[in-house]
Amino acid sequence: MIPYGRQSIDEDDIAAVEQVLRSDFLTQGPMVPKFEAAVAAFCGAEHAVAVNSATSALHIACLALGVGPGDCVWTSPITFVASANCALYCGATVDFVDIEPDTGNMCVDALKVKLEAAALNGTLPKALIPVHFAGQPCDMVELSSLAGKYGIKIIEDASHAIGAQYKAQHIGSCAYSDITIFSFHPVKIITTAEGGMALTNDAALAHKMSALRQHGIVKDCAELQDKSQGPWYYEQHSLGFNYRMTEIQAALGLSQINKLNHFIDRRHVLADHYDDRLAGLLLTPLRRKADRFSSFHLYVVSLPEGGGPLSRKAVFEALREKAIGVQVHYIPVHLQPFYRSLGFKAGDMPCAERFYETAISLPLFSAMGQDTQNEVIAALESVFA
Ligand SMILES: *Cc1c(COP(=O)(O)O)cnc(C)c1O
Numbered sequence: 001m002i003p004y005g006r007q008s009i010d011e012d013d014i015a016a017v018e019q020v021l022r023s024d025f026l027t028q029g030p031m032v033p034k035f036e037a038a039v040a041a042f043c044g045a046e047h048a049v050a051v052n053s054a055t056s057a058l059h060i061a062c063l064a065l066g067v068g069p070g071d072c073v074w075t076s077p078i079t080f081v082a083s084a085n086c087a088l089y090c091g092a093t094v095d096f097v098d099i100e101p102d103t104g105n106m107c108v109d110a111l112k113v114k115l116e117a118a119a120l121n122g123t124l125p126k127a128l129i130p131v132h133f134a135g136q137p138c139d140m141v142e143l144s145s146l147a148g149k150y151g152i153k154i155i156e157d158a159s160h161a162i163g164a165q166y167k168a169q170h171i172g173s174c175a176y177s178d179i180t181i182f183s184f185h186p187v188k189i190i191t192t193a194e195g196g197m198a199l200t201n202d203a204a205l206a207h208k209m210s211a212l213r214q215h216g217i218v219k220d221c222a223e224l225q226d227k228s229q230g231p232w233y234y235e236q237h238s239l240g241f242n243y244r245m246t247e248i249q250a251a252l253g254l255s256q257i258n259k260l261n262h263f264i265d266r267r268h269v270l271a272d273h274y275d276d277r278l279a280g281l282l283l284t285p286l287r288r289k290a291d292r293f294s295s296f297h298l299y300v301v302s303l304p305e306g307g308g309p310l311s312r313k314a315v316f317e318a319l320r321e322k323a324i325g326v327q328v329h330y331i332p333v334h335l336q337p338f339y340r341s342l343g344f345k346a347g348d349m350p351c352a353e354r355f356y357e358t359a360i361s362l363p364l365f366s367a368m369g370q371d372t373q374n375e376v377i378a379a380l381e382s383v384f385a
Pocket of ligand 1: 052054055079080082083131184194196
């Protein structure tokens with residue numbers, strides 16, 4: 001089976017991990033701060049906090065922004081469930097903003113309408129979590145100007161988008177947000193096996209997130225309430241977690257980030273080739289917008305609406321039959337049984353629901369060779385013949 005995504009690991013990555021295994025520190029050593037500094041420098045952000053997953057990063061990002069009981073967080077329904085779950089972890093509620101049908105990103109017009117209504121009845125959200133779907137940045141200028149107008153914080157869920165650019169700045173610069181989070185799961189652009197990171201230009205937010213990743217404990221003498229103890233002394237100031245990234249993961253990430261630009265180039269070559277070869281096949285790729293550069297985490301196409309032999313289910317099954325590991329991104333989060341149990345229902349997010357009906361993700365990963373991509377294209381041509 002040709003997977004829809006997978007890691008790209010070379011001998012340098014293996015050597016980097018082996019070196020850590022032979023070193024003094026498997027956790028809480030020098031590699032995590034080095035990896036944080038490398039990602040922050042690449043993205044042009046001032047602070048970076050590495051954690052054990054993007055899900056953890058979303059959780060501590062929400063907490064650092066003060067999300068709690070009585071608050072609401074809005075995100076996109078076309079995302080992985082973690083983008084919504086993080087609000088519930090904090091005791092807040094979640095709601096969704098419908099998508100733009102041709103990019104899968106949060107729709108600015110839908111957001112504007114929803115904000116106007118929420119302002120009137122006093123239900124404005126505390127934070128907005130836009131998701132850079134498939135690696136293409138959202139309309140951040142518009143989203144941040146609306147958030148500014150209503151006093152709402154922004155967390156960019158950039159799990160798909162390390163290496164992407166918006167108006168000539170890397171995603172992660174936080175030029176239009178309070179915090180940006182990345183995922184380093186193996187299907188994403190670079191990997192640490194499991195891992196994530198939260199970036200920000202706000203020192204106070206970075207400080208809060210660092211404490212939350214580590215039980216809420218502070219050790220820096222200047223911050224201690226009781227400065228009279230000794231060198232062993234630490235204090236717990238908030239209720240945090242153990243969300244630490246290990247040295248093994250950080251060493252792998254540091255080795256991977258050296259190859260990030262190469263990975264992105266390779267993904268673009270493959271995406272362009274799909275665009276060219278699939279143009280005649282009734283498949284519509286996501287619209288590429290001006291002013292931005294996708295990281296192409298996913299290559300998502302829409303099938304014709306209407307069903308029959310070219311329905312999504314029929315095409316999905318025919319391709320899986322031919323060992324092409326297509327996938328669907330995403331089942332709208334509000335339609336998950338858990339979210340239905342909170343009161344969401346079919347019809348709440350019409351654009352997302354329609355998008356889901358016809359979307360299919362074709363295999364795309366940086367280690368994918370031209371021959372492998374040609375196999376995928378040949379399989380599609382035979383299904384559509
Ligand atoms: C993968 C992903 C996450 C979760 O990432 P983990 O590192 O697996 O926790 C969150 N949001 C989106 C959009 C993702 O694709």
